[in-house]
Amino acid sequence: MTDIHRADAPPAQRPGAAHDLDELSTVQLVERLTDQVSGLVRTEVTHALTEVKDRGTRFGIGAGVSGAGVLLMLYGFGALVATAILGLATALDPWLAALIVAAVLIAVGSVVAAAGARRAKNALPPVPERTANSVRADVDTVKEGLR
Template sequence: MGSRTESTSGRRDEPLGEVARDLTRDVSLLVRQEVQLAKAEMAEKGRIAAPGVGMIGGATVAALLAGGALTAAAILALAIFLPEWLAALIVGAVLAVAAYVLVQQGKERVAEAGAPVPEQTIETVKEDVEWAKTRASSARN
């Protein structure tokens, strides 16, 4: 009962239980390999991005220091014509509005980008699912 026989089409006819077991084993192996591929893909993306992230961090610190100096200069310039407290209030309000606009635009951009996902792996998983479906349907026929 568990023996394989050669069919007229040249392929082996296997018992359904054996086909199911083989398919389960193959799909399990495939899923493990796809997970490994996804991990490798994400690690590669992280390795490439890491130096850039460090540079952006350094630039952020420099920009904050420059922003503080420029803010002080703007307040001192306005203080020539206005009381100091009013000059500081005006500069602070302008900076608050600018920050709000930047945050709103940044949120929109992040939402457009979506989550970082291993795109290549997702495509190969879709192909693998189609392959498994094809194999399962041909095993039934």
């Protein structure tokens, strides 16, 4: 740690001391404010980037695992579709059985795709909410300090 932050430093060297601020010129106070605001902005940007990266990583892993599951389910549904066509083909012509099963699959698939698109649209944009709230709190604190 620097001498400014050490506990055994003289009180005049600690940055938060009231009489220390009385001894600083306006230029020094503005420089200190600029440094503190710059540090705060850098910290908030770093937190926002970290939050977005974490969300992106979690999303990527979840999408990969879900994709593997969907592929396996696709093969299973393919086998079920073939079974349904063969089952209907015992009572109807094979082409008619395949047409009926295809029409049902297209109708159900359309409904599911529309529901998925609606959910995906509601999930965007991936805003770093905690960081945005923290920045708002920082701005409110600065506004209160200026009054």
